[in-house]
Amino acid sequence: MEPWLRAAANDAALMSDFKTVCGFGGRMSGSGQDDAAMAWAMARAGEVAAAARTLTVPYDAWRCGAANLELLGAARQPLACRPLLRSASTPEGGLELDVVDAGRGRPEDFARLGDRARGRAVLVRHEYPFTGDHVHRRRKYDMAVEAGAAAFLIANNVPGQGVLSGSSGRPRGGAGIPAAYIDHEGGAALASACEAGAARVRIAVSGEEVEDARASVGIAEIPGGRDGVIVISAHMDGHDLGVSALDNGTGVAAALAAFRALAARVGPDTPSLRLCFFCAEEWALTGSARYLAELAPAERARIKFDINLDTVAGDASLTALISDFPALAAVVKDAGDASGVAVGTWLPLMPNSDHANFARHGIPALRLLAGFGKPESRVNNILSAGDVPAIIEEAELRQAVAVTCALADAALRMSDAQLASLASR
Numbered sequence: 001m002e003p004w005l006r007a008a009a010n011d012a013a014l015m016s017d018f019k020t021v022c023g024f025g026g027r028m029s030g031s032g033q034d035d036a037a038m039a040w041a042m043a044r045a046g047e048v049a050a051a052a053r054t055l056t057v058p059y060d061a062w063r064c065g066a067a068n069l070e071l072l073g074a075a076r077q078p079l080a081c082r083p084l085l086r087s088a089s090t091p092e093g094g095l096e097l098d099v100v101d102a103g104r105g106r107p108e109d110f111a112r113l114g115d116r117a118r119g120r121a122v123l124v125r126h127e128y129p130f131t132g133d134h135v136h137r138r139r140k141y142d143m144a145v146e147a148g149a150a151a152f153l154i155a156n157n158v159p160g161q162g163v164l165s166g167s168s169g170r171p172r173g174g175a176g177i178p179a180a181y182i183d184h185e186g187g188a189a190l191a192s193a194c195e196a197g198a199a200r201v202r203i204a205v206s207g208e209e210v211e212d213a214r215a216s217v218g219i220a221e222i223p224g225g226r227d228g229v230i231v232i233s234a235h236m237d238g239h240d241l242g243v244s245a246l247d248n249g250t251g252v253a254a255a256l257a258a259f260r261a262l263a264a265r266v267g268p269d270t271p272s273l274r275l276c277f278f279c280a281e282e283w284a285l286t287g288s289a290r291y292l293a294e295l296a297p298a299e300r301a302r303i304k305f306d307i308n309l310d311t312v313a314g315d316a317s318l319t320a321l322i323s324d325f326p327a328l329a330a331v332v333k334d335a336g337d338a339s340g341v342a343v344g345t346w347l348p349l350m351p352n353s354d355h356a357n358f359a360r361h362g363i364p365a366l367r368l369l370a371g372f373g374k375p376e377s378r379v380n381n382i383l384s385a386g387d388v389p390a391i392i393e394e395a396e397l398r399q400a401v402a403v404t405c406a407l408a409d410a411a412l413r414m415s416d417a418q419l420a421s422l423a424s425r
């Protein structure tokens, strides 16, 4: 490993930055913790980049009030639940609904159910989000809405882990249905009631729209002498069951360390290096979507490559999700060799973090991710109360910094023609 790369991986402030980010709490957008963490991170980035500023973009904020779920009938019991962000509200007093078990809630499950979802509460299962054939919660929710379901219940697949937190993706003014996470045990109770032919629940959810809410976007840039921008991005916001250590304290801390190490690698012969921190990522990737949409097309076209860090520790394995840009596979391979880390690649676009919004604008983009295809890894604490700093190994975070630096440095050293060729699909 080159000495500068080794030094980058050994960054003295990496772990204290990581703990500081987690110390702000779960950083749920709208909680204020996200903005406080952003202010701190931009001050940190400002130590190496003169141009560090925080913008805001609008997002569809929403606040959850009371939520209740009860299994009725012979096995009557309260069930732990947590409404999905932007869940539709029930009428006051709640709804009484029959439940139908849609298994994992994949397209074939909904096809099998046919009309039986109509007017009922549909039960599906959460899946470990980082596998090649994963079906996202928001897609399952959309299928339930489309099938005419009256409510959506998604059970944690991991026993003993409690409920999870996540977004429904329902836009402001969108029709939608009441939707909530339940724990594994609650899912099992509902499934047995379904099997016994008498699954009925009372669900009550009340949430309210928050008008005129804005999400922070932190931008720091080290100007190079050539036109073009290489971006390192990470989302700052999270969920509040744990402290969003995996998702995404790891990405934020690694991005700051990489930015520090790369500052001296930017010069008259390189493009510029930009650090982007987004909020409202957990709200259907809204922060980065609005940031990119609001850039003038010519300004957007200056961005040549996005390296998005989201959940980069929690397992020793690292994978780059390369968003249907086949030319990125070789760049990842070289960066892995340079940093002494075996980094896998996954070609199909996975719209599970901010890189997807860059990719949608035709910008070569990847997400660096730990634990891809490893549901038994510590990454399975994502979205749960178990997403805390203690599950992160320092060595994992350090290798992510080394790979990020190698990736960005390779891009900084590419010719304009080489950078342009990354975009071919």
Ligand SMILES: [Zn+2]
Residues within 6 Å of the ligand: 235, 247, 248, 281, 310, 311, 353
């Ligand atoms: Zn994330």
